Amino acid sequence: MTRKTKIIATIGPSCSKPSVLKKMIQKGVNVCRLNFSHLSLEKAKEIISSVKTINQQLSMHTAIMADLQGPKIRIKKINNKTGELSTMVGQKIRVGNSKDCDLSVDYRGFAKDVKKGDSVLIEDGKIILKVLETDKKTNTTLKSLSRGVIKERKGVNMPDTNIKMKSMTKKDFRDLNFVLSENIEWIAMSFVRKKEDVVSLQRRIKKSASTARVIAKIEKPEAIKNIDEIIDCADGIMIARGDLGVEIPAHKVPVLQKKIVNKCRLSSKPCIIATQMLESMTNNFSATRAEINDVSNSVFDGADALMLSGETSIGIQPLKVVDIMRKT
Known part of the structure; x- marks a missing residue:
């Protein structure tokens, strides 16, 4: 049976060696995420080169997602x-x-x-x-x-504070220029608050003659308020539960997750569920039952992809984490 829900793995110190990266891809990773909050351009270029080489070796296409830091x-x-x-x-x-x-x-x-x-x-x-x-x-x-x-x-x-920051920083623009020069398929935009944030990035991408698509990360209360217009204009949605669960009461996140996934399905837009999927495995050798249930329920909800963060980037056993997510 073909696995419909894709696996996105964040690449970091624990898995950036080509030999480990290759095994992760063979075990089922569909998209390699580059987190520009913690990644230098030199290291990013090295990882991109490795992924492209591995794709040629395996006659596969593993996509790359650049996750811009945003006004964090x-x-x-x-x-x-x-x-x-x-x-x-x-x-x-x-x-x-x-x-x-x-x-x-x-x-x-x-x-x-x-x-x-x-x-x-x-x-x-x-x-x-x-x-x-x-x-x-x-x-x-x-x-x-x-x-x-x-x-x-x-x-x-700062959930109680009206923060007066622009949607993209100087660092984001530098990283974006690099990403566009590398022909990366997906760009995740952090801390999206409204439709205009996404449209502004899409204009810059189009101006560069790139075909990269924009994933809007939902992690602010304003984004929840404007979710319909954001889904309409973005190429995909990521429910970033880490920051979202801090910015709004954590008990509201599961219901919001289900609603957003359903909205994405009705709009034929891919939806990614991210953060704390198998987090205990960052430092432990097995997942908790609650984590396994969370992964399963996210699949049952209709998520198009699930994302691993610290579990693969800095975790003690990135290969086993991918294995468990693939089997769940």
């Missing part, structure tokens, strides 16, 4: 020697660019946009912080509501 806010620097900050409940954390601050973020408008009482969530909500005060210029004081370890480059979500 991240921890820029932690002002100590370890590059990590342990947090306790009630601990005050100073955010800003001066040496007196505990850490900085890579968004200059952070202090200006936040207001007292806003939630600030680190690493998909693993660490919860609350805004105590801001000078509306450069410095903000937060209070930790949970224990954990804050690390550099981890994502920051």
Whole structure:
């Protein structure tokens, strides 16, 4: 029986060697995802070359998806020697660019946009912080509501804050120019909020004479509000459950997933379900029953593809992860 649901695997340190990449493709990977949040252009070029060579060797066509970082806010620097900050409940954390601050973020408008009482969530909500005060210029004081370890480059979500950022950053434009020069088939656009975000990217692609298609990543409340118009104009949809489950209450995500998949099916647009599919296998040798159920239910919902992220890019056994997803 032909497997209808495709497997997308994120390529990273654990699986970027051509020998491992080839085995992953042989085990059933249909699309190799390049995450430009963590990938240099040099490394991306190397992986693209490997995939194309493997395709020739196997007489197959494994597609490549370039996932642009988008206006994602991240921890820029932690002002100590370890590059990590342990947090306790009630601990005050100073955010800003001066040496007196505990850490900085890579968004200059952070202090200006936040207001007292806003939630600030680190690493998909693993660490919860609350805004105590801001000078509306450069410095903000937060209070930790949970224990954990804050690390550099981890994502920051602010679900209560109206963030005034453009849909694409300077880095995205640099990465896009590279991607277009490499003739990559799919481009995933992060933090899409409205139809105009997608149309703007499509215009740039068309201007370059590329035939690359745009996947709109649904991970913001505004995108849910504008989902019909986004589906209409995008070439495909990705339900990015990591950020989405932080930006809106997590218990609402399963119902939204089913609704969006159904809308995509009615519009004949491919739909990808992503994030935390088999996440426990990043560090463990087997998946949980809940993860297996999640993968199965996503297939039953009618998803066109399921995406593996850290499970393959930094996981301890990327080949086994692909094997389990293929069998589920």
